[in-house]
Amino acid sequence: MLIIGEKLSIIAKRVREAMAKRDKGPIQEIAKRQYEAGAGMIDANIGPAEDGGEELMEWMVTTIQEAVPLPVCLDTTNYAAIEAGLKVHNNDYGLPMINSTSNDPERFPMLELAAKYNCLIIGLTVGKGGLPADEEERAAIAAEIMARAMEYGVPLENLYLDPLVLQIATTQEQAIKVIRAVEMFQQLNEPPMKTVVGLSNISNGCPKNVRPILNKYYFLMLERVGLTAAIADPVEMKEAFEEKELFEKVLNGEEIEDKELMRVMKKTIDVIEGKTLYAHSYLEM
Amino acid sequence: MAFEAPKESFSGVVYPVTIGKDVQETFGGENTLPFHKFEGEVPNRPLIALEIQDVAPEDWPETVRRVYADVSDDPVKWAQYCQDELKARAIALRLIGTHPDNKDLSADDAVKVVKDVLGAVKVPLIILGSNHVEKDSEVLPKVAEAAKGYNCIIGKAQEANYKTIAAAAMANEHKLIAMSELDINLSKQLNILLTQMGFDKEKIITDPMCSALGYGLEYTYSVMERIRLAALAQNDEVMQPPMLGDVGMYVWKIKETQAGEDILPEWGSLEERAILWEAMTASSLMLSGAELIIMRHPRAVELVEKFVDELM
Numbered sequence: 302m303l304i305i306g307e308k309l310s311i312i313a314k315r316v317r318e319a320m321a322k323r324d325k326g327p328i329q330e331i332a333k334r335q336y337e338a339g340a341g342m343i344d345a346n347i348g349p350a351e352d353g354g355e356e357l358m359e360w361m362v363t364t365i366q367e368a369v370p371l372p373v374c375l376d377t378t379n380y381a382a383i384e385a386g387l388k389v390h391n392n393d394y395g396l397p398m399i400n401s402t403s404n405d406p407e408r409f410p411m412l413e414l415a416a417k418y419n420c421l422i423i424g425l426t427v428g429k430g431g432l433p434a435d436e437e438e439r440a441a442i443a444a445e446i447m448a449r450a451m452e453y454g455v456p457l458e459n460l461y462l463d464p465l466v467l468q469i470a471t472t473q474e475q476a477i478k479v480i481r482a483v484e485m486f487q488q489l490n491e492p493p494m495k496t497v498v499g500l501s502n503i504s505n506g507c508p509k510n511v512r513p514i515l516n517k518y519y520f521l522m523l524e525r526v527g528l529t530a531a532i533a534d535p536v537e538m539k540e541a542f543e544e545k546e547l548f549e550k551v552l553n554g555e556e557i558e559d560k561e562l563m564r565v566m567k568k569t570i571d572v573i574e575g576k577t578l579y580a581h582s583y584l585e586m
Numbered sequence: 587m588a589f590e591a592p593k594e595s596f597s598g599v600v601y602p603v604t605i606g607k608d609v610q611e612t613f614g615g616e617n618t619l620p621f622h623k624f625e626g627e628v629p630n631r632p633l634i635a636l637e638i639q640d641v642a643p644e645d646w647p648e649t650v651r652r653v654y655a656d657v658s659d660d661p662v663k664w665a666q667y668c669q670d671e672l673k674a675r676a677i678a679l680r681l682i683g684t685h686p687d688n689k690d691l692s693a694d695d696a697v698k699v700v701k702d703v704l705g706a707v708k709v710p711l712i713i714l715g716s717n718h719v720e721k722d723s724e725v726l727p728k729v730a731e732a733a734k735g736y737n738c739i740i741g742k743a744q745e746a747n748y749k750t751i752a753a754a755a756m757a758n759e760h761k762l763i764a765m766s767e768l769d770i771n772l773s774k775q776l777n778i779l780l781t782q783m784g785f786d787k788e789k790i791i792t793d794p795m796c797s798a799l800g801y802g803l804e805y806t807y808s809v810m811e812r813i814r815l816a817a818l819a820q821n822d823e824v825m826q827p828p829m830l831g832d833v834g835m836y837v838w839k840i841k842e843t844q845a846g847e848d849i850l851p852e853w854g855s856l857e858e859r860a861i862l863w864e865a866m867t868a869s870s871l872m873l874s875g876a877e878l879i880i881m882r883h884p885r886a887v888e889l890v891e892k893f894v895d896e897l898m
Binding site for chain 1: 769774782825
């Protein structure tokens with residue numbers, strides 16, 4: 302399992318300010334913390350970065366790789382910024398990843414870059430229109446992205462299919478469909494296609510205390526169906542791995558000693574599987 | 587071999603709710619989908635309440651306003667008219683005059699109206715605020731106290747003001763309408779919050795927020811359906827209260843119930859159209875699970891009652 306550390310995102314105030322000031326300190330500190338928690342790659346989300354995106358991505362990639370011996374996941378819609386990042390990326394630490402292409406023609410140029418620089422690329426299974434309704438729609442879009450990748454000369458082993466995790470608080474029924482999509486994606490090729498998720502979106506909009514719980518157990522449910530990679534909080538994922546054995550037991554209907562933990566796990570499984578209706582206080586019922 | 591229709595049965599049951607003092611009405615209580623008597627028990631008929639107000643209904647369209655023209659200047663006369671002449675099974679008194687943008691009547695004004703109406707009719711009373719978060723939390727606790735012993739429904743409690751209103755309903759032994767804005771997860775959350783403060787979940791009526799035919803009815807319909815399936819199929823205890831369709835106030839403010847034949851001749855008779863609009867909205871929501879409906883036009887009520895006769 303590849304954990305792609307999500308914490309260097311322009312959405313976070315501290316990161317945004319450090320990016321603006323080109324202050325390496327916070328960026329490198331956050332990169333190191335994620336590396337120490339087990340991240341195998343660091344996501345650098347600079348947003349749309351319409352002005353000065355190239356220089357910013359260059360700076361991010363070199364700043365991160367000065368601090369940790371990891372590849373970087375280049376996260377922006379700005380094509381030129383991605384290319385600038387790829388040019389300075391130190392591939393001795395592993396291949397960089399482009400985040401992302403999709404079935405939207407505007408995103409096809411990202412495949413060109415993936416071919417030209419021989420790097421990894423995320424294929425988000427959405428088209429130009431609305432969100433995919435279910436796992437079948439996601440798989441159909443995935444197949445189109447795969448065909449497009451081959452057309453552009455991107456080897457399929459470099460493509461990571463992303464089913465697009467949605468918020469459980471507003472679209473609960475999608476949680477299980479995404480798990481099924483991860484299963485289906487793997488069957489689209491031999492050897493199986495690689496998969497990735499933007500994990501934390503599952504708990505977006507949920508209360509603070511509930512978020513890590515949903516993130517961890519949703520991750521473990523995706524992991525057991527063969528997920529290859531997750532953009533996530535590596536500290537949370539480390540905890541998830543520590544709880545994995547217990548979680549498997551609860552998932553199989555076995556008893557575990559810690560009854561409170563068992564209750565929390567069971568309730569979360571029921572919410573993810575759509576067996577009970579989500580509410581912010583679902584753990585308190 | 588004779589064909590046998592497959593039957594679906596559920597583990598969950600909708601709570602029955604009984605309101606009123608001298609004359610009582612019960613709704614809810616079914617263990618199957620709306621009107622599916624062939625699959626389960628539907629012990630009670632949906633309850634339709636006629637809506638009255640504390641102030642004259644100046645903003646109601648002419649078609650429905652003229653029905654009450656002789657009585658609507660006085661909530662007592664209006665309530666008696668609904669009970670005695672129109673044979674209403676329940677009355678919903680909306681204290682719209684307390685809204686700051688309306689007449690900004692005080693809680694004491696509201697208490698007087700509530701007491702007068704309670705003294706004048708025997709059918710169960712539903713007491714509604716003006717849906718103004720702050721003003722309702724001022725007015726509703728006082729009227730709840732004034733109505734103690736009458737086993738009314740008080741509403742509506744929303745996420746922003748549920749504590750004071752629910753506490754008052756609890757202390758004075760009333761039922762409570764819990765309203766959330768067209769979001770099933772928030773509806774569940776509000777019911778959880780209410781039960782966490784000690785409010786009996788069997789005294790809640792869920793209002794997932796209504797909308798009129800042509801104005802988002804399908805959203806209300808779908809949220810109601812999902813709430814009902816959570817109650818029955820998932821046996822989700824906090825989702826098992828009966829549901830309210832507050833139909834009249836949504837239907838009687840849209841173009842279809844106001845635009846005359848002179849403006850839109852192709853739409854046909856305004857009166858017939860408006861009445862049908864309210865009846866269609868109400869009966870649709872009954873099909874998605876509403877057991878309590880608040881309506882305005884007596885002829886629309888008649889149509890819906892006839893519809894229920896055929897289904898029960």
